[in-house]
Each structure stands twice: as structure tokens, then as C-alpha cells.
Amino acid sequence: MKYTQGKYILLEKKAIAKQIYDFTILCPDIAQAASEGQFVNILPEGHTLRRPISICGIDREAGTLRIVFMAKGEGTQKLADTPKGANLDIVGPLGHGFAMNEVSGKTIITGGGIGVPPLLPLAKHYGSRAVVILGFRSADAVILKKDFEATGAEVIICTDDGSYGVHGMVTKPLEEEIAEAGQVLSCGPMPMLKAISAVSEAKNVPCQVSLEERMGCGVGACLVCACRVKKNGEERFGHVCKDGPVFDSKEVMW
């Protein structure tokens, strides 16, 4: 795998919900090489550590990447404050993304919160063959609904407080849809991924999960983003940045 590092222009920026920002970045070489489920590692100016941000859209023709992220701490706030037209220092594309398998039966794409953006390219790929189930805290936290609907996939929105769509967790509609599913692709907080995996595994439906961990280099050298995985019956530490972020749910030691 070839990695690219460079400074790339922020073409468009929008605030789409509280603390949630939507960036379009002109980076033709990274866009060309990027695939679904990968991420980019962006340096907030003056910081030591880059911030890994999942890819929400790849437009190879325009040479752009779209990222949607939450300004959660100082570093991501610094990124959010980048003015339109300024440069972003990016390393990418990084990580092992989703395996885009063709299955008989529906592909269920599910996740929640700030785990939702990397699922959009999956919905684009599978279109009407997919059911998208997204979970959010409340109505005002719902993001990218129109983008998902435009892919032709069936979209189900859940909220924790019932202020929008289905009242409850994504596993509620997932339980109903899983019987006709050929695979499940997911990204979100760990407890949600664990619950999604349990529902999928109970019905023997293959499930891929995209994990998150505090990262260093992003390329697999510094070994800080360790996660416990099991492969061929052997337990070991995998690394979210290079072995992941996407893992087979059966490999993850929850």
C-alpha cells in the first residue's frame, strides 16, 4: 500500500448539526486510492497527534474526499475552525476498509452517532439492495438522512428519546430485518457494535464492524491503537489503524 502525505485545500465546509462538520477536500491522489471504510489522518495545526477521520464520500472524478466529523476535543475543534480555502495536512488513505461482498439477500448497513458518516459510501454502493438503519440520540442529532435516502436504499432512523423515527436502538429494526439479510456492515460506539454483532451472529449473518481507538502514526508502526482480536483461535492484539478499522465481528474480543 502506498501512503500519501500532503497539504490539501478545504473546498467546502458546513456545520450540519451541533458540533458536526461536513468538509469537502481537494486531494485527487488520496481520492483515487481511497476505498469504503478507510480513513485519513489529519494534523490540527500546532498539535503533536493527527486525528483519524473516516471517509464519508469519495469522488474520484472531482478528485475530492468528503469527511463528516464531530468537534469533540481541542484537536477536532481546531480542524473544525479551518477556514474554507485553507490547507489541511493529511496522510491517507489509511486502514483496511469494508470488504464489499456481493451477497444474496439484503445488505444491512447500520450504525450510530458519529459512526454514521463512513456508512454513506456503502449505501451508495449497494443502493436499493441495502437497508440502512441509523441511530441517534435525538431528532436534532440526525445527520445525512437525505444523503442516505438519495442512494436508493431503504432508510430507517432510530432515536434514543423517540423524538424522531423509531423510538429505541438500532437493534430493534435490525432484529426484524436480519432474517432476510445476507450481510451486516456497521460503525458506531462499541456497545452498539457489540449488540449488532450479537444479533447478526445469532442468525449466522456475516457482520463487519468498524472500530475506533486513540491512534498515533495511523500506518501500523507505533502500535498504540491496540485492540484484542481472535484469529484462527489465537488471541492477539490487532491494530485499528492497519488491521482495521474494519474487522469481522467474530474476530473482535468484546
Place this chain on the structure above:
Amino acid sequence: MADLSVKVAGVEFKNPVIPASGVFGYGREYEEFYSLSRLGGISTKGTTGQMRTGNLAPRIAETPMGMLNSVGLQNPGIDRFISHELPNLMQKDTVIIANIAGSTPEECAEVAAKLDSTDVHMIELNISCPNVKQGGAAFGVTCEGASSVTRIVRNATKKPLIVKLSPNVTDIASIAKAVEAEGADSVSLINTLLGMRIDINTGRPVLRNNCGGMSGPAVFPIAVRMVWQVANAVSIPVIGMGGISSGRDAIEMMMAGASAVQVGAAIITDPFAPVKIIEEMNQFLDEKGIKSVREIIGSVKPW
């Protein structure tokens, strides 16, 4: 174009810039960015007698102008390093320094003895890792501990031996003198400084290991001071590290007395840091009309 070559413990380096142990793995990832032959050398990920899985995550936290890590010496073990990593590294036309560690002095010696029959250019003995409960810093924080582990490893190998020192001590110069007396060919310093961050929303330490090793630009002045003190105390060459992130930093570290420098955290910030540092050093020397980087080693004129 200034002459950037240096010699440390009889080993020729084409330039004095070496990625530090821990940030660079075994070089494979960074080869996807640039040719490893551009580097003066590579200090490989700390390797122990047996495979180690390391500490639980989170293993990293950001700090003002720096970071904490608590990887805990995750590595595949010396046998796999020798069979699967070293042969590839030896083809890269750069000095290969095998960084080694162990829970006991005997384990360190066993690892060194296995490397003795390989082509590796140098061994860097880590007596100062802050992230493992047994060994590591335990040897490195007293003169007696540092002496005894150096002695037993010295007896196990004829390779040029660098001993990597901990800054978490009262008097680093006396530790350096102790390992010099036991036959170390060089000392490298500083390893990370023990630190801690707490998430005030949860009341939990950010690192799963509670504490970790601090590195990055914030530690640079401490590293310069310690390198200067050690270089004045020993006659073996000193390899300086700790927060170097530019060519100017590298020049400053060499003026303090370092014969070569290692670069760690800066590579996490910018994968190209080592090659940029080499270019910046060359530019600085050319601007000043200094023909060889060797002229600046220890050239500080203290008040």
C-alpha cells in the same frame, strides 16, 4: 552540500538522523513514504526474548506540545525479528540498530547473544522503558542496576553496544559513567519521561496503564540539558534524542554533545520528519559555511 557523515562507536553513518525505537516499527510502513536508504540509521522496535502483547489500550494521549504512550514493548520476540524482519532491514543501505529489552538482565543477554551471530550493525540496550512493570526502568534508575545489566550484555555480544538511558533519575551523568565503565560503546538518551493525564469528565486516567512515557517537543530542553551533562561526563559517543522535530533542533542537540540524533514523536506528527530534518541540517550548515556536521558536535560554548 555539507558532509553529514558521522561515526559512532566505529560505525559509519551517512548522516546523523536515526528514527528512534518504537515509532518506526521495523521500517516497513515508512518505506511506503520514502526510501529508507535516505536515513542515517534505524533503531528498530524494542525486541525481547519472547513475544509480548503489550498493554491494554488506550496507549496514547496528547499533551501540550507532546504525547504520552504506554505501548509496553509489544513485539514478536527476538527469533521472529531475526528470521522475518532483520533480513529485509539489512538490505536497506542504512545502519540497523537492534533495540533490545528484557524483564531480567539474563533475558537481555540472551537476546544480545542471538543478535551477535547476525549482520546487525549495532545493539541498543533499553534499560529505561517506563511502560513495563518488571525490568526496563528498574535496571536503569540505579547505577548498580545499570552496571550489572550492561556487564552481562557486554559479555554476550561483540557488536557495538549502545545503552539507552532513562531520564527518570536523579543524576543521569553518573548512570552514563557507570555503563561506560562496564564497556558500553555509546549511550543514547533520553528515553521518555514518566507522565500521566486524567480525563476530568470520567475521573479516569487517559492511558489504560495509568502512566506512560512523555515525548515530543515539550521535553526537548530537558533532553538537551541531559545530553550536555552526559557528554561532559563520559568519553564514549552520545546519541541525543527527546523532542527533536526540526533540523535546528538536531543541530542544537549535536552542539550539546550528541554525535548523532534520534527522532521519535516527530515521526508520528509527520512521517517525513527524519528526511526533512536531514535536509534542514544540510541547509543550516551550508548557510553557515560549515563543511562537516562533525564540527558542531559538542561545540556549545557554555557561559
